[in-house]
């Protein structure tokens with residue numbers, strides 16, 4: 001996030017794109033509602049009529065996968081009507097001409113046709129967002145999980161720069177992170193192209209710095225992303241995998257492809273709390289300790305580093321993940337002798353400029369938002385104040401690419417997936433309280449579609465895509481549009497991701513969970 | 527520029543200057559004096575209904591509630607005068623007249639405001655011998671137990687649900703002596719629009735609203751509270767894990783939490799019971815002929831180490847990949863990527879949620 005949650009509480013306008021905070025980020029939803037109660041306007045772009053859509057001043061129920069033409073259409077109007085922030089664009093950005101050229105081709109009438117949103121609503125949204133001084137954009141998985149995910153992110157930045165909604169309080173572009181420590185896992189180098197602190201593995205001076213610090217020769221070659229790992233496992237070049245705290249078989253798109261990948265491995269190690277779907281395929285299972293059994297830090301969506309504190313001893317023979325990896329490393333001939341996570345953090349701070357000023361002692365008093373380069377730096381609640389990290393912000397026009405798979409005669413429905421309030425990826429399945437309350441997956445289906453196949457509340461629905469099929473209980477509701485089925489992916493009994501598409505965003509390689517084509521029929525037990 | 531009108535008042539003989547608009551309650555707090563209150567909460571709108579916070583103010587006939595009285599220039603306030611103490615005792619007697627007084631088995635024991643004030647003001651018995659209400663206990667949801675016999679109608683739950691959570695599930699129903707906090711149509715929470723965030727539980731001064739799973743698991747003084755960060759979503763709320771005898775028995779709010787204050791969602795407040803789930807695997811396992819068998823750490827790590835080293839040798843450094851986790855700590859992710867880069871010798875490290 002460029003800004004902090006506090007700014008969302010005090011903004012005058014929230015533009016929510018593909019984001020359902022009251023379910024996926026409930027306390028942020030609470031803050032947004034507070035802003036709205038205090039008079040903030042709300043624009044929601046979401047194919048589903050979510051709770052926030054109910055509260056919205058303007059709801060834009062766009063067709064799945066049409067975020068880019070929507071934003072291009074809005075920018076088209078802003079430029080045509082002269083509503084853009086000339087001063088900000090002049091002083092802080094470059095390349096406006098390119099953006100102009102791209103969005104020129106998205107007049108409101110054409111955009112209305114692609115997105116299914118009325119021209120009048122496009123005008124209203126564009127005018128309201130551009131003319132509100134303190135306006136912020138928040139978006140989440142909805143937008144990054146499309147094939148065009150990276151383009152979507154670029155386009156949101158385009159819109160914020162065009163209207164000067166960056167680099168000060170109560171504005172900004174706020175990607176909401178899904179899992180609790182996605183931010184931190186990226187920050188400390190859990191990515192194939194960067195060392196901790198987003199320092200590129202292929203830059204010689206950086207490689208040199210880490211080689212020196214770690215005392216071994218390092219590879220400067222880009223590593224594999226998850227989908228590439230599974231592809232290469234099937235091809236036979238990846239032979240072994242070590243998976244910590246993830247269940248790709250349940251949570252990644254195109255589960256049967258993932259399963260084939262895992263089954264092709266010669267050796268699989270899984271380190272987790274539970275016998276997950278992925279763990280069942282392992283050769284060795286290493287029992288890890290939960291967050292309550294260890295010290296450490298998590299970094300939230302607003303770049304806030306906060307302490308995790310050990311409350312109880314490790315259960316049974318389980319051990320914290322850091323300890324298991326260190327012991328394995330030492331056995332393999334590379335000594336890791338960390339006595340406590342604070343020692344690991346010291347090493348992170350030494351090598352990671354954005355974390356350099358943070359230590360456990362400071363965190364004991366107060367959490368800190370990175371970048372925090374020195375011990376006396378107060379942390380950074382707002383990014384890009386005065387200037388962008390890279391100098392001028394560069395506009396980059398992006399064009400509409402339809403989703404990789406759209407409904408056709410054989411698979412006439414859109415399948416859209418997301419998170420539910422009561423569940424959170426996989427761990428919550430092991431919470432007895434949460435499971436008792438919300439035991440079943442309920443696929444959402446529009447009343448008219450249900451009627452067509454004579455589906456009633458108690459019936460089960462069979463959903464089939466080109467990749468697989470699942471049977472699920474249903475909820476008949478007009479919160480989804482006709483022609484769309486909505487499902488979550490929390491339940492191992494209804495592994496929604498056997499349906500989803502393995503097509504990937506060419507840059508981030510994020511799977512396309514959000515849009516797939518499916519057919520439906522009433523399920524009849526044989 | 528002259529500062530927008532400060533006012534100076536005297537509380538219990540102490541002079542204090544506060545910005546205009548400050549209430550007597552807030553002014554007293556600023557002066558280091560605490561005034562008892564049951565329905566007042568700094569985060570919520572003012573109800574002024576419990577009458578515990580009454581004070582004496584020169585020139586005023588009755589005893590005004592300090593939470594809703596704005597301080598004015600030259601005001602002289604007594605917070606502990608005899609009439610004030612008497613009035614508070616009377617308030618407590620009225621509450622106790624309709625309260626079960628089963629403190630010794632109540633989960634709220636030691637943590638209850640009504641109990642605390644009854645002790646402080648030494649209100650033991652009550653001259654008001656009215657019939658006590660007897661409502662059925664509501665415990666048909668997995669999260670919250672409502673015992674309306676213990677409700678003192680302070681209305682904090684109603685206000686927090688509406689004003690903070692924006693849910694508006696609760697309201698007052700019925701009249702006079704039968705006034706009761708209910709959902710719309712007086713249905714159980716589970717049939718209402720309640721999302722089980724538990725904010726109402728967090729603000730309830732008595733044992734009327736309780737975390738179901740914590741009942742009978744430990745009394746307030748037996749429980750150790752450890753502040754930590756929620757393991758569920760990227761908002762990063764903080765809360766206290768409640769620990770007794772080496773077991774996490776539940777979660778309570780920690781008001782010092784920077785992101786969320788006392789408020790959480792259902793996952794953070796009620797979802798951490800997975801920690802002690804019986805299906806937790808707590809021994810290393812090695813698969814032999816298709817089935818997992820228990821192993822020692824020594825055996826398991828030895829096998830993994832030998833296997834990875836052999837693969838490196840046979841197929842090269844590029845033949846192994848690893849996934850770290852958006853659910854693990856920064857330290858663990860760091861160690862994992864270091865392991866892949868420095869020990870395996872490639873950059874094949876990624877994690878599932880690349881979003």
Ligand code: SF4
Pocket residue numbers: 683686687691693694695696719720721722723724725726727
């Ligand atoms: S749990 Fe939350 S939503 Fe339910 S009544 Fe209490 S405050 Fe309202």
Ligand code: SF4
Pocket residue numbers: 676677678679680681682683684707726729730731732734735
């Ligand atoms: S349930 Fe608790 S918070 Fe709500 S009115 Fe009764 S005593 Fe007050």
Ligand code: SF4
Pocket residue numbers: 025026027028756757758759760761762763786790791792793794795
């Ligand atoms: S309590 Fe709820 S909103 Fe807060 S971090 Fe946990 S899951 Fe997210």
